[in-house]
Structure formats: structure tokens, C-alpha cells
Amino acid sequence: MLLTPLLAFLPLLEAKHVEKVSPAALKEYTLAADGITASFIPFGARLKSLRVPDAGGAWREVNLGYADAQGYADEAAPSYYGAVIGRYANRIRNGTFTVDGVTSRIATNEHDGKNTLHGGRVGYDAREWSVLSANSSSVTFSLMDYGFEGFPGNVLALAQYSLSAGKLTTVLTAHALDRPTPILLTTHSYFNLGSDVSSTVLQDTLHVKASRVVGVDGILVPTGQLDYVAGTNGNERHPLNFTAPSAVSQALPAGLDHCFLFDRPSPLEVTEQLEWRSAATGIRMRVRTNQPAIQVYSCSMSDGSASTQLGKVERFGCMAIEPQGWIDGISHPEWLQNQVYSPGSAPFVNVAEYVFDTVEMGAGPSAVREETARDEL
Incomplete structure (x- = not known):
């Protein structure tokens, strides 16, 4: 999407964060294509519902969220269900980073100020986005970020969702308008391909084309270490080795909350990097992306207290799948991940x-x- 025509609409794209979310921000936009339906709301540019048929032909809800959109506005603490995350996804150590010799200190919102999570206290997930366009198969939201949470400069962000036969495509775009700034957007959708969050995803099969994960400390902030997980420990597979299809339960007892680094060179094209199969419904989801990494979280902190349109979420009752860049790459220049964007770039x-x-x-x-091996021959 061209930036120049959009700049004329900047006065109309003003971001809204108010104590009471407007009814317009909770309006549902429903899309449909062969074998898939989905709905979205402007609050957080959020995926609210995603339905696909199972192996028996019955339609199943596979996205976690609230049946009533008002639930997103009423949250006491952010769930991030289905939302766009920005200006910088995941964690930033101490909420500080340096760009061109200038250190920025942004809002911290986790572990008593030890880090920034998902853009700060009021991230893109808690903002009212504008609707740029909508039809039966596509919707595009926009957000004007006027230095939210202390990030340098202004950013214009766009989130486009579209459906085609059996496929949901998301395109997140962000333009730095006046200053160099780090940008790392993702979507934070939680899925249960069994359509039953009272049952776990532990017997499902996961395949991720990644032999390394980002090493983190006790509060999940990257340490700078990159951990190789594709090997074995004696006769045991590494619990994070999903380079071949493996049961999600392999990651027990802690479960998954890791940033997997894909085994492919730059420049990055849109290629398949993850596959997830439900043992209960036969539904398969394959993720294709241009991103160099993906965060996978198996809902290990869920305790049955959170109610969604699929019921109360038990521990390991879902997985969040978040295609993105190397997390906290802005703090680790040794990784050579360019996450700073400038006007005109x-x-x-x-x-x-x-x-x-x-x-x-x-x-x-x-x-x-065995099936995967045959497909790759």
C-alpha cells in the first residue's frame, strides 16, 4: 500500500485510547471464503473469531477470544487475544535501547520495571484503530502512533487481513515518518485446533523448522545466548526439538514460551515454517511467513479462570503463534538483526x-x- 496517499489522511487516523472504548471500535467485520470464516474488530486490529471445518465436515471455532466484543474493552489486564502487538513485540530489557547514539527509555510494564512487554502499558492492542477499507474478503485497519509509550518519532501502522480458500493472510506494515525507530509488529492469536480449551493441546503434533531458540532468563528476557535445540541428549530428544513433527507434550514440564529461529538465509521470502495438527479434530494449520522467527506459547500460565468463546482455558489449553523478528534484537547488535526503520527507508x-x-x-x-518425509522427497 502506497504511503503518500495515506499521509493526506493523517488527521483522520488519530489513535484513540480512552477510558471507555467506543462502540465503533467493537464493531465486527466478518469475512468469508471457501472453507474459512473470520471476524475482526478495530480495537487492537483484532482477530475475534476464526472458523474452519474439521475432518468430519463440522465447522469449528479455533480462535480464542470473547463471544461478546465488549469483553476486550472490559479486561482488567491485557490478554492480547488476537491483537496486533506494537510498536515493539515481546520484551525489551529495562525498557531502554539506543538508536544513533540516542538512548530512549520507554514505559515498563512487567516485573517491577525490569522490562517492557508488547509495547508498554498501552500498546497497539489497547488502541482504537481506524478502518481504512472493508469488503467481504478483506479488511484493513490503520493506526497513527504519535510516539506512544516513549518510543522515538511517529509511525503509521497498517494491518490488513484477507481470506481466500482455506487461508487467512495477515500483512502488517509500519512506516517511520520522522525519526529512526525500532519496529517489531506481530499478531498475538491464540488457537485451539481441537476447538475445546478444556482439553489440552499436548497430544497435538507440532513441526517448526528451527534448530535454535533465543535464550532467556528467569523473567523471559533474552540473555543474548542462542540455544541449539536440534540435537539429542543421549537417547532423548531436546524438549524444544521440533525440527521433525513431535507431540507438544515433548516440551513438558514447563511447556513452550520460546522464540524459534528459522533455519533459512536472508532475504526472507514467504515460506512454510510451522505445521500444527490436532489429534482430536484432524484440523491442520500451516504457517507461511517472511519473518525470521516465531514465538510459540503453549498457555502454561492458564489456570481455568479465563473465560473465552471456547470455554474456560485450562493449562496447556491453547497455543499462541506469533510470527516475528528476533525478540529484543534491538538490545543485541551482535545478532546483526536490523530492526531500526527510518523516514524514507x-x-x-x-x-x-x-x-x-x-x-x-x-x-x-x-x-x-513418515508423511512429512514422503512429502519432502
Whole structure:
């Protein structure tokens, strides 16, 4: 999408964060295509519902969220369900970073000020986005970020969602308008392909094309270490080794909350990097993206207290899938991840495709590995 025509509309794209979320921000925009339906709301540019057929042909809700959109506005603490995360996703140590010799101190909102999570106290998830366009198969939201939470400069962000046969495509774009600034956007959708959050995803099969993860400390802030996980410990697979299809339970007891670094060179094209299969419904989701990494969180902190349109979420009752850059890369120049964008430079662009179909129900990891090996021949 061209930036120049949009600049004329800047006065109309003013971001809103008010104590009471407006009814317009909670209006649903419903899209449909062959084998898939979805709905979105402007508050957080958020995915509210996603329905696909299971192996028996029954339509299933696979996205976690609230049945009533008012639930997002009424949250006492952010769930981030289905929202766009920005200006910088995941964690930044101490809420500080330096760009061109200038140190910025942004709002901290986790662990008594030890880090910034998902853009700060009021991130993109808690903002009222504008609707730029909408039709039966696509909707585009926009947000004018006037230095929110202490980030340098102004940024124009766009979130486009579109449906085609069995596929949801998200395109997140951000333009630095007047100063160099770090940008790292993602979507924070939680899924349960079994459509039942009272049951866990532990028997589902996960395949991630990544042999390394970002090492983190006790509060999940990156340490700078990159951990190799594709090997074995004696006869045991590393619990984070999903380079071949494996049961999600392999990551027990702690579960997953890790940034997987894909095994592919730059420049990055939109290619398949993750596959997830439900043992209960036969629904398969394949994720194709241009991003260099993906955060996978298996809802280990859920305790049955959170109510969603799929019911109360039990521990390991879902997984969040977040295609993005290397987390806290702005604090680790040794990684050589350029996450700073400047006026006049190419914009930040995050493309992700979620492709849904069905496979044999109940097929375990071994059968899936054999099928994957045949497909790769």
C-alpha cells in the first residue's frame, strides 16, 4: 500500500485510547471464503473469531477470544487475544535501547520495571484503530502512533487481513515518518485446533523448522545466548526439538514460551515454517511467513479462570503463534538483526499466511514424520 496517499489522511487516523472504548471500535467485520470464516474488530486490529471445518465436515471455532466484543474493552489486564502487538513485540530489557547514539527509555510494564512487554502499558492492542477499507474478503485497519509509550518519532501502522480458500493472510506494515525507530509488529492469536480449551493441546503434533531458540532468563528476557535445540541428549530428544513433527507434550514440564529461529538465509521470502495438527479434530494449520522467527506459547500460565468463546482455558489449553523478528534484537547488535526503520527507508512488513485443511484424525507424531518425509522427497 502506497504511503503518500495515506499521509493526506493523517488527521483522520488519530489513535484513540480512552477510558471507555467506543462502540465503533467493537464493531465486527466478518469475512468469508471457501472453507474459512473470520471476524475482526478495530480495537487492537483484532482477530475475534476464526472458523474452519474439521475432518468430519463440522465447522469449528479455533480462535480464542470473547463471544461478546465488549469483553476486550472490559479486561482488567491485557490478554492480547488476537491483537496486533506494537510498536515493539515481546520484551525489551529495562525498557531502554539506543538508536544513533540516542538512548530512549520507554514505559515498563512487567516485573517491577525490569522490562517492557508488547509495547508498554498501552500498546497497539489497547488502541482504537481506524478502518481504512472493508469488503467481504478483506479488511484493513490503520493506526497513527504519535510516539506512544516513549518510543522515538511517529509511525503509521497498517494491518490488513484477507481470506481466500482455506487461508487467512495477515500483512502488517509500519512506516517511520520522522525519526529512526525500532519496529517489531506481530499478531498475538491464540488457537485451539481441537476447538475445546478444556482439553489440552499436548497430544497435538507440532513441526517448526528451527534448530535454535533465543535464550532467556528467569523473567523471559533474552540473555543474548542462542540455544541449539536440534540435537539429542543421549537417547532423548531436546524438549524444544521440533525440527521433525513431535507431540507438544515433548516440551513438558514447563511447556513452550520460546522464540524459534528459522533455519533459512536472508532475504526472507514467504515460506512454510510451522505445521500444527490436532489429534482430536484432524484440523491442520500451516504457517507461511517472511519473518525470521516465531514465538510459540503453549498457555502454561492458564489456570481455568479465563473465560473465552471456547470455554474456560485450562493449562496447556491453547497455543499462541506469533510470527516475528528476533525478540529484543534491538538490545543485541551482535545478532546483526536490523530492526531500526527510518523516514524514507523501506517500511517494516510482516506477512503471515495461516493455511487450514484436514488430515487423518489421531495420527501420532511417528506417522506424521513418515508423511512429512514422503512429502519432502
